[in-house]
Amino acid sequence: MSIHLMVVAAYLPDDVVTQGQKLALMKICDSADDETRLSRPGLRRLRAWVGVGEKRCTTIVTELVAKGLIERVETGKAGRRAVYRVFPKGVPPIPSNDDLDARFAAADAAPKNPRKARTGVRRAAPSRPAMTHEDIDARALAAGEGVKGAGFHGWNPDEGEGRVPPVEPTGLHPWNPLGSTGGTPSLPSSSFVLPSPPTPAAAAAGERGGCPKHPVAAVSCRACGTNPRAARAAREREQAEADRETEQGWLRGFQADLDEARRVRQERPEDVEAARLLARQLARQGREKTRNGNASEKNRS
Known part of the structure; x- marks a missing residue:
């Protein structure tokens, strides 16, 4: 068990290994020897540590071999674990706090999607949100727009003083044909009384x-x-x-x-037994009667 190698694997940057690869490398380092850096983690333990299937676990180990972080010394067989050497090209140093701050600052400044990043374009810092109407007026003056008074206006300039037209609507008849003598327009009666x-x-x-x-x-x-x-x-x-x-x-x-x-x-079990015997006797008599009837038919023929 090598705590030093496992800590080194834990501090590898994201652009070097993915999360699954880092977990697999940490498990291999956990089972490695400090001097020889040889490890025999076992496929069962490696799968449980990373949380993936057998094929995916084998693929992750192959990816670590391709990146030069581990190398296979012996392949695994039935009853024998595979042997790996951790960091065959040398053990990287553990980063300091300044190195971590520089790494995080570069990651924050980098675009989220490098393929869609606009290189050479300087983006403006986001503006502070407006807190009061005075901030909105100041921004309107800076943009060359007029300043509008705060609050609600006292009247509607698009309409007249009256809200209801003085005349009756022309779309309705001026009297009620059902007997009302008033001049108020009426709507047709409800449709629930009509036959459906x-x-x-x-x-x-x-x-x-x-x-x-x-x-x-x-x-x-x-x-x-x-x-x-x-x-x-x-x-x-x-x-x-x-x-x-x-x-x-x-x-x-x-x-x-x-x-x-x-x-x-x-x-009354005796009555049941008597009924059973009677039924058997009647069945026997019926069979004998049928047998005698068949014999007499043969004699006639």
Whole structure:
């Protein structure tokens, strides 16, 4: 177990190894010897440390070999672990705090996506958010725009003083044909009193009817639940409940007969044995009668 090699592997920068590669390298360093730097981590322990599958674990080890961080000394076989040498080209130094600060500053200044980075373009620092309306006025003056007064205006310049036109709307009739003598325009009556057409299923089944809860009968009333579809579903539920009750009654009677037969067999076993003997005797007589009848038919022929 080499703590020094594992710490060196932990401080490798992100542009050198990925997270999975760093975990695998730390496990190999954890199992390495301080002097020879030879390690036998084992595939099972390496997979558990990195948290990947067997094929991915083997691929990560191959990537570390390609980067020159480890090298294979012996390949693994059944019953024998593979042997690796950690840092064959030399052990890197552990970075100091100044080195880490410089590394983080360079990482923060670098673009998130180098392929889309605009080189040679100096970006302006983000402006401070405006805290009051005075900040907004100052920015408007700097941009050459006029300063608008804060708050809400007292009136609407796009409209007149009156909010409602003095004349009645021309789209409605000036009187109510249902009997009102006032001059206020009225809208047509609600549509719930009008007869509604039947549903497609009800029309196909030839169902007709009305809703008795309204003054004007309607063929279908979804609000009251009197449409033909709901009525048909209610009748089907009632029929299913009646069939179920009939079946349950038959099962209760059958169970009662079984209980009675069991009680008779327990209380009067001699009667049961006598009935069994009688049944056997009758069956035997029936077979003999059938045999005699077949013999007489052969004699006649």
